[in-house]
Amino acid sequence: MDADPLSVTFAALSDPTRRAILARLALGEATVTELAAPFDMSLPGISKHLKVLQRAGLIEQGRQAQWRPCRLQAAPLRNVADWVGQYRRHWEQSFERLDAYLRDLQDRQDQGKGHDDDSDTNRPG
Amino acid sequence: MDADPLSVTFAALSDPTRRAILARLALGEATVTELAAPFDMSLPGISKHLKVLQRAGLIEQGRQAQWRPCRLQAAPLRNVADWVGQYRRHWEQSFERLDAYLRDLQDRQDQGKGHDDDSDTNRPG
Numbered sequence: 650m651d652a653d654p655l656s657v658t659f660a661a662l663s664d665p666t667r668r669a670i671l672a673r674l675a676l677g678e679a680t681v682t683e684l685a686a687p688f689d690m691s692l693p694g695i696s697k698h699l700k701v702l703q704r705a706g707l708i709e710q711g712r713q714a715q716w717r718p719c720r721l722q723a724a725p726l727r728n729v730a731d732w733v734g735q736y737r738r739h740w741e742q743s744f745e746r747l748d749a750y751l752r753d754l755q756d757r758q759d760q761g762k763g764h765d766d767d768s769d770t771n772r773p774g
Numbered sequence: 775m776d777a778d779p780l781s782v783t784f785a786a787l788s789d790p791t792r793r794a795i796l797a798r799l800a801l802g803e804a805t806v807t808e809l810a811a812p813f814d815m816s817l818p819g820i821s822k823h824l825k826v827l828q829r830a831g832l833i834e835q836g837r838q839a840q841w842r843p844c845r846l847q848a849a850p851l852r853n854v855a856d857w858v859g860q861y862r863r864h865w866e867q868s869f870e871r872l873d874a875y876l877r878d879l880q881d882r883q884d885q886g887k888g889h890d891d892d893s894d895t896n897r898p899g
Contacts, residue, residue, distance in 0.1 A: 652788075653790055655790075655793070656788045656789060656790055657788075659784050659785070659787040659788035660784070660785070660788035662784040663777075663781045663782075663784035663785035663788060664781060665778055665780075665781055668780070668857075671861075672860075675860070675861060675864060721861075721864060723861050723864035723865035724865060726858050726861045726864070726865060727865040729854070729858045730855065730858045730859065730862065730865075732793075733851050733854045733855045733858065734855065735797075735800070736796075736800060736846075736848050736851045737855065739800060739846060739848035739851070740848035740849060740851060740852040740855075
């Protein structure tokens with residue numbers, strides 16, 4: 650499985666524990682033990698998540714220091730923001746589209762009252 | 775696996791074919807046959823991807839029409855943008871941090887020239 654970088658990033662982010670680890674590291678670097686503390690999880694369990702994040706380039710782990718602190722690497726998140734930003738107008742326009750649809754519906758009803766050919770909605774009760 | 779909505783969204787986005795389907799639907803609604811055309815993929819293969827996107831609420835498929843057109847649903851993408859936006863300062867500040875680090879390095883060197891105690895970097899060759 651030679652996945653593209655963006656797919657690897659999205660896969661790494663598809664787990665709440667991994668996203669919580671990133672949120673913790675956003676506050677500053679932390680050791681594996683410190684990262685494991687808030688979770689009801691074994692150190693090997695956390696290490697597995699850290700490896701996924703590391704492979705995705707979302708964290709970096711010190712090699713020299715004995716306590717090997719983890720650090721957030723935000724560059725792949727910028728790529729996620731760039732990708733999702735392409736769709737911004739789609740979620741921003743959804744209210745505008747709803748508004749336009751309702752106006753269009755109103756216009757059709759108004760026109761129907763004037764010169765309709767196959768409408769039977771205006772028949773009296 | 776009762777995954778949280780954001781995890782389901784990220785998992786759905788972790789595939790280049792599924793992201794390409796969303797890019798196509800950003801241009802307007804399309805049938806399954808139209809969506810399958812640009813990919814070297816069987817209709818069942820595409821349908822599988824569409825089901826993942828549908829479960830994530832990223833697309834909607836018409837139920838009434840015989841050709842069942844697919845439509846982009848951008849709301850979950852707004853949640854992705856909101857989530858990743860929390861990390862914006864981290865990738866925006868990386869250049870600033872590098873700049874600050876280099877200035878700090880320069881300052882230390884300048885100070886070292888004035889009143890150092892254990893530096894031996896200023897010894898003449």
